[in-house]
Amino acid sequence: MQNHTNNNANNSVLELQTQLRQKKISAVELAQYYLDNISRSNLNAFIDVNAEATLNQAKQADILLQNMDNHQKMPLLGIPIAHKDVFVTKEWKSTAGSKMLENYYSPFNACVVEKLANSGMVCLGKTNMDEFAMGSSNENSAYGAVSNPWNNDYVSGGSSGGSAAAVAANLAPAATGTDTGGSIRQPASFCGISGIKPTYGSVSRYGMIAYASSLDQAGVMAKTAYDCALILQAMVTKDANDSTSIQHPKPEFLAKLNSNWQDGNDNQQPLKGLKIGLPKEFIGDIDSDVQNSINQSIQDLTKLGASVIDISLPRTKLSIPAYYVIAAAQASSNLSRFDGVRYGFRAENYSSLSDMYKKSRSLGFGEEVKKRIMVGAYVLSQGYYDAYYLKAQKIRRLIAMDFLEAFKQCDIILGPVAPTPAWQKGTYSKNPAHMYLADIFTLSASLAGLPCMSVPCGFKVQNNFKLPIGLQLIAPHFAESDILQIANVYQKNTDWL
Ligand code: GLN
Numbered sequence: 001m002q003n004h005t006n007n008n009a010n011n012s013v014l015e016l017q018t019q020l021r022q023k024k025i026s027a028v029e030l031a032q033y034y035l036d037n038i039s040r041s042n043l044n045a046f047i048d049v050n051a052e053a054t055l056n057q058a059k060q061a062d063i064l065l066q067n068m069d070n071h072q073k074m075p076l077l078g079i080p081i082a083h084k085d086v087f088v089t090k091e092w093k094s095t096a097g098s099k100m101l102e103n104y105y106s107p108f109n110a111c112v113v114e115k116l117a118n119s120g121m122v123c124l125g126k127t128n129m130d131e132f133a134m135g136s137s138n139e140n141s142a143y144g145a146v147s148n149p150w151n152n153d154y155v156s157g158g159s160s161g162g163s164a165a166a167v168a169a170n171l172a173p174a175a176t177g178t179d180t181g182g183s184i185r186q187p188a189s190f191c192g193i194s195g196i197k198p199t200y201g202s203v204s205r206y207g208m209i210a211y212a213s214s215l216d217q218a219g220v221m222a223k224t225a226y227d228c229a230l231i232l233q234a235m236v237t238k239d240a241n242d243s244t245s246i247q248h249p250k251p252e253f254l255a256k257l258n259s260n261w262q263d264g265n266d267n268q269q270p271l272k273g274l275k276i277g278l279p280k281e282f283i284g285d286i287d288s289d290v291q292n293s294i295n296q297s298i299q300d301l302t303k304l305g306a307s308v309i310d311i312s313l314p315r316t317k318l319s320i321p322a323y324y325v326i327a328a329a330q331a332s333s334n335l336s337r338f339d340g341v342r343y344g345f346r347a348e349n350y351s352s353l354s355d356m357y358k359k360s361r362s363l364g365f366g367e368e369v370k371k372r373i374m375v376g377a378y379v380l381s382q383g384y385y386d387a388y389y390l391k392a393q394k395i396r397r398l399i400a401m402d403f404l405e406a407f408k409q410c411d412i413i414l415g416p417v418a419p420t421p422a423w424q425k426g427t428y429s430k431n432p433a434h435m436y437l438a439d440i441f442t443l444s445a446s447l448a449g450l451p452c453m454s455v456p457c458g459f460k461v462q463n464n465f466k467l468p469i470g471l472q473l474i475a476p477h478f479a480e481s482d483i484l485q486i487a488n489v490y491q492k493n494t495d496w497l
Contacts (some may be wrong), residue, residue, distance in 0.1 A: 077120030083126055127163040138161025233251065300490065
């Protein structure tokens, strides 16, 4: 198998965990190392850092690390993590990439932030993102675009672009992200790291600034599938503060990570018996290097014992209009709370209450967000609701049923994450809506609420630089542990980390 190692396994969470256990490094030293990397970086991956708060958390971790029992009980103790700025935090600003929430401090921490802090992780700060998570390139952030660590003229992907760039450039060993229609998987693939979006409902949305509530789901981005499993394990929960959160029926993501598929005993073929479905709609109109990398990964997985069958997800194309109607509709409703009254940006000069609303919203939101609010209000309005929103919801149901049909024939679905690797900044500035088409391979799994992951599988080699390519794995509801197991076998047997 090809060898294209780019040393991503260095400074993995697993490796840092060993160094902390062996006392080769303290949590404070580790936090300081990343804070230094962040301050030297020119990627614009972070919106806020607060070194004092980070080091305080690290000091607490060091105290707990003195007791060896805690190493077993708290496997993430002392490991740093960056949080996407969509998760509210008390000690760091929470802007969601918007001017609307410039300098906003939340009175409480998001459930995800709280759970990871309780598991001993040290927060490094808040990562840049497309405004309110709307975008695929991080160019919609009010705080500027994030540069791709592989070539600074290229986009990091979005909306969790800051998190992806931070992990890829060693500014953090891991980061949280959110994925409404691809925002974990696509930036992970553009930056050459691993990222998983779990089944909708697995992780609480409490304290996650809402974009499209029926699709928004938190997940994790890290160098390896192993690291993702370790951290996701600490994130899943049923939370009384999120009525759509559920008790995950199979939350043991680490248990079978290192075993063969269905406990087979052929170590040359650890994936023997695995049936991979390749949707015919996921091949064809894509960059040739992306296609070649996917073909190569299929060969690699076949050598590892898996068999590949052709399947069809016939409504794939409809995922774009269905998603952009549903997401805009829910965004228009969620974002109505930003009225300049209780919190957030308020325009300075206004003549009446309605003038204050108008000016605050006109100046506080960016162009893409305003566009989606208007589209959303339109598709929900009387007379158009049935034609657009209801229709989109019906298509969503059909898309979900396509997956149920497909999973009768295979255990996992494989395909590209995006039709191309990262593009140059500004590519879509004249035609922002054309960027929506680049979401074609990520939207349908989101609409169906399925767990899905991106893992690095190759590069597009240009004259004097290369751009990473991601492989997407999609599993039935609650089968995160299958995705992570397959991704881990793939990463152990190839060098695409
Ligand atoms: N690119 C998609 C959008 O703009 C998905 C974003 C996301 O998953 N948050 O809505």
